Amino acid sequence: MDSRLREVDAPAEPANGAAALATAKAEVEVTKPRNDRRGYRRVVLPNALECLLISDPDTDKAAASMNVSVGYFCDPDGMEGLAHFLEHMLFYASEKYPIEDSYSKYIAEHGGSTNAFTTSEHTNFYFDVNNDSLDDALDRFAQFFIKPLMSPDATLREIKAVDSENQKNLLSDPWRMSQLQKHLCSNNHPYHKFSTGNWDTLEVKPKEKGLDTRAELINFYDSHYSANLMQLVVYGKESLDNIQTLVESKFCDIKNVGRKHFSFAGHPCSSKDLQILVKAVPIKQGHTLRILWPITPNVRHYKEGPCKYVSHLIGHEGEGSLFYILKKLGWAMSLEAGEGDWSYEFSFFSVVIQLTDVGHEHMEDVVGLLFRYITLLQTSGTPKWIFDELLAICETGFHYRDKSPPSNYVVNISSNMQIFPPEDWLIASSVPSKFSPDAIQKVLNELTTENVRIFWESKLFEGHTDLTEPWYGTSYCVEAVPPSIMQKWVENAPNEDLHLPKPNIFIPTDLSLKNVEEKVFIFSQLCT
Ligand SMILES: [Zn+2]
Structure with a gap:
């Protein structure tokens, strides 16, 4: 059975970072599961934002995820946790929706949930929501990446939120052991860094050095949040054409500053x-x-x-x-x-x-x-x-x-989009x-x-x-x-009989569907 989906639409980063005039078209095949009846379409917006649209007429929830190819590896020296802190700040408010937390409230009131996470080289934002609320939810979500409001008092309150998240992590062995492993690596490699930030790294130390955390935050956003470094997945009940129209109208204003993808050569272990x-x-x-x-x-x-x-x-x-x-x-x-x-x-x-x-x-x-x-x-x-x-x-x-669940699915795919063809x-x-x-x-x-x-x-x-x-x-x-x-x-060590496993005859290799006649034949054979 052919498991590859043939789709139109396609690649192309605008030459020299200049915006092309329309969504790029070409042909690409996305390998999909054999039993997957959902429709997929890859589009690249004129600002170089790569998108995967998924149409699932049977879904009871719509979802979206935006992966931004920047994480704590890019935190400026002495400002540990800035990328993670920015992830928090984008939830607050935007110029178009200036009431604080209106995005999270809207999603919660329409049967959904929101979340985000920051890793070494990614920051990922996502939500799910009732099918009929996707349009309004996407409109609020897109503003994270177009014109967020990062007001001074929200900045101070959210540093406290990051700090209390860190207080919780202080009692978690996975966080503690992960940092110990990083600590015992070369301090010239960004892997060595403390990733989440706390009151000290985001408020006390910057002040001592005469730095304004909010100015650093805006600077980080302006330099790293560029459409050519983002990957968007939108999952809905609508047709692919309708989802494409939604995505084009909401996300075309994200600016593309042509930022190069950050990469740090070498291994953190010497x-x-x-x-x-x-x-x-x-x-x-x-x-x-x-x-x-x-x-x-x-x-x-x-x-x-x-x-x-x-x-x-x-x-x-x-x-x-x-x-x-x-x-x-x-x-x-x-x-x-x-x-x-x-x-x-x-x-x-x-x-x-x-x-x-x-x-x-x-x-x-x-x-x-x-x-x-x-x-x-x-x-x-x-x-x-x-x-x-x-x-x-x-x-x-x-x-x-x-x-x-759609929200897990979109997060996995948007993360893959940064890495795989x-x-x-x-x-x-x-x-x-x-x-x-x-x-x-x-x-x-x-x-x-x-x-x-x-x-x-x-x-x-x-x-x-x-x-x-x-x-x-x-x-x-x-x-x-x-x-x-x-x-x-x-x-x-004791002299135990370690050996390779024996072949497992119960692993299925032929998963194709049998036709009815074949089944009847087998059944009649068993009965005779
Ligand atoms: Zn957080």
């Missing part, structure tokens, strides 16, 4: 940040082991999907897998493996293991078994049947998944389609004892640490673990 064991004290009980390696980003080879192949095996739960053995020994409660923080420039492969109390006592053995399993993978070649099984699982997941905006990196033993071997070869850093979290380390992470106050200490020590852990 050699001094490797071969370390970090013991950290979490807020919650429990023991967690995080083993991380800087690797080549999977996104550069997303059609080959080498990280998917490797994480499929390291995260496997069948007989002979690492988790199977750790569970049998009573050492682990869960194990996750896969690519963690990543961008086009850098990435980490991580294995996260929730240890039992006994497992905590056997940390060295656990790491030893992990490296023994990795050596097994490095020396077993890359059997194609494993890739074929993985491909079958991923294809089923993409082509036959249930519809996700238009034909892959829906499928992104979810289905590795090219078998490449070389690409897989390359990732496996990066998972070495020379290239590793280990984070070990437990309340039992309380009182045994000598350092404090500055933003969240996490107590920790750092020990060097050269490869020679880890090699001893490998040698001393």
